[in-house]
Amino acid sequence: MTRRWLRHLRLIDPESGRDWQGDIAISEGRIVGLGEVPTDFVADEEIDGSGLVACPAFIETQFQAHTPGHGRNGDLESELRAAAAGGFGTVVLDPTCAPIADQPGVICEQQMAATTLGLLRVHSAAALTRELRGAQLSEMEALLRAGATVFSQGQRPVADSRILRLALSYAADLGRTVFLWPEDDSLAAGGVMDEGPLSLRLGLPGRPQAAEDIGVERDLRVAALAGARVHFPSLSSAQALTRVAAARRAGQAVSAGVSLHHLLLSTADIGHFNPHGKLLPPLRSQENREALGRALGDGSVQCLSVQHQPWGREEEGQTFVQAPFGIAAAEWTLPLALRLVDAGWIDLLTLLRLLTTGPAAVLGLPAPRLALDTPADICLFDPEAECIPTLQGFSRGRNHPYAGWPLRGQLRYLFVAGRLVHCSSPA
Numbered sequence: 096m097t098r099r100w101l102r103h104l105r106l107i108d109p110e111s112g113r114d115w116q117g118d119i120a121i122s123e124g125r126i127v128g129l130g131e132v133p134t135d136f137v138a139d140e141e142i143d144g145s146g147l148v149a150c151p152a153f154i155e156t157q158f159q160a161h162t163p164g165h166g167r168n169g170d171l172e173s174e175l176r177a178a179a180a181g182g183f184g185t186v187v188l189d190p191t192c193a194p195i196a197d198q199p200g201v202i203c204e205q206q207m208a209a210t211t212l213g214l215l216r217v218h219s220a221a222a223l224t225r226e227l228r229g230a231q232l233s234e235m236e237a238l239l240r241a242g243a244t245v246f247s248q249g250q251r252p253v254a255d256s257r258i259l260r261l262a263l264s265y266a267a268d269l270g271r272t273v274f275l276w277p278e279d280d281s282l283a284a285g286g287v288m289d290e291g292p293l294s295l296r297l298g299l300p301g302r303p304q305a306a307e308d309i310g311v312e313r314d315l316r317v318a319a320l321a322g323a324r325v326h327f328p329s330l331s332s333a334q335a336l337t338r339v340a341a342a343r344r345a346g347q348a349v350s351a352g353v354s355l356h357h358l359l360l361s362t363a364d365i366g367h368f369n370p371h372g373k374l375l376p377p378l379r380s381q382e383n384r385e386a387l388g389r390a391l392g393d394g395s396v397q398c399l400s401v402q403h404q405p406w407g408r409e410e411e412g413q414t415f416v417q418a419p420f421g422i423a424a425a426e427w428t429l430p431l432a433l434r435l436v437d438a439g440w441i442d443l444l445t446l447l448r449l450l451t452t453g454p455a456a457v458l459g460l461p462a463p464r465l466a467l468d469t470p471a472d473i474c475l476f477d478p479e480a481e482c483i484p485t486l487q488g489f490s491r492g493r494n495h496p497y498a499g500w501p502l503r504g505q506l507r508y509l510f511v512a513g514r515l516v517h518c519s520s521p522a
Contacts, residue, residue, distance in 0.1 A: 100138035124513035151463035152184025154454035177490035181428030197222035199241035247274035263321035277310030333386035370418035398453035405492025423492025430502035
């Protein structure tokens with residue numbers, strides 16, 4: 096493998112909290128020099144990192160790559176390249192694929208495809224219930240043997256509390272985290288945006304925030320009965336987030352994630368039926384958005400997600416009601432996330448923790464670090480470079496509302512196990 100010397104960097108290690116100047120030496124996929132590189136180190140390639148920040152590569156807990164699938168909305172290669180451009184070295188595949196990841200063969204197919212590509216570290220989330228319908232348990236132990244890392248319900252709740260308790264009990268026995276989608280299905284049914292004055296004005300079916308609040312309360316109580324470790328990957332309600340934080344302080348094994356989109360957008364961004372603002376859970380009010388932002392700094396949120404869901408050209412031109420839920424903006428993660436720092440909600444170190452060590456803890460993975468003899472999964476980015484997102488990129492999805500936004504921050508290099516998997520030159 097190529098031996099690399101990355102020079103003149105600002106080094107930030109979220110695990111230790113260190114922020115200092117120095118170099119990085121990489122050999123055989125690991126960090127062999129940090130800060131001051133050994134004088135006898137001989138590099139095959141040197142990279143001048145003046146003005147760049149080095150940190151561990153990001154981890155995404157909710158990633159839709161439509162694998163297996165028909166490929167028209169993207170495939171594993173196109174979407175992993177989009178993730179790499181956003182700074183991600185590790186992703187967790189959503190179980191909502193075709194077929195659903197509720198059989199060991201699907202998990203094996205995903206892992207074999209990821210190994211063949213050799214781009215990023217890819218983990219599979221196995222369906223908690225068969226076809227994610229919430230009626231029968233999946234073959235949970237067999238799915239783990241096939242290579243799954245966690246269990247997930249994708250974006251579907253388990254309506255039957257008895258089935259949920261049984262599934263969570265099995266997951267607890269197996270020692271794995273369960274990703275839950277907390278929503279009262281009967282309240283949410285048919286809603287395509289947040290219920291409120293705007294949904295009434297637009298004449299669109301509303302999805303009340305109370306559906307999420309009630310779902311979180313129910314799921315927390317059932318998880319406590321089962322003794323399971325659960326994660327809510329994309330909470331949109333500040334009230335629900337407060338309830339999860341209280342359960343966490345009381346000692347319950349629970350964590351919460353928030354998507355970047357719910358921190359950057361509100362119902363107002365739907366504008367005049369813009370389907371690129373159609374998200375699940377739906378975008379909420381400006382007041383709720385600001386409350387989520389304030390919660391970032393008090394420990395209520397354990398990780399950030401870009402909740403990547405690409406939809407290709409066949410899905411374009413549909414009405415707001417017809418259009419699928421989801422935003423595909425993985426490759427713009429870094430500059431979008433830096434907006435949270437600009438807003439004063441968190442500092443850069445906290446942001447990097449929410450993108451690295453936080454997700455790792457949720458998944459039960461070793462904390463990513465800038466330290467000697469650790470895997471060289473490293474981002475180098477320019478925090479001041481200006482960029483403007485477009486609808487054209489690595490992803491086949493064209494469904495995001497950020498085109499034309501003036502942003503700052505650009506990924507320059509991404510290394511995974513010491514391999515250069517993404518490089519972009521200054522404009």
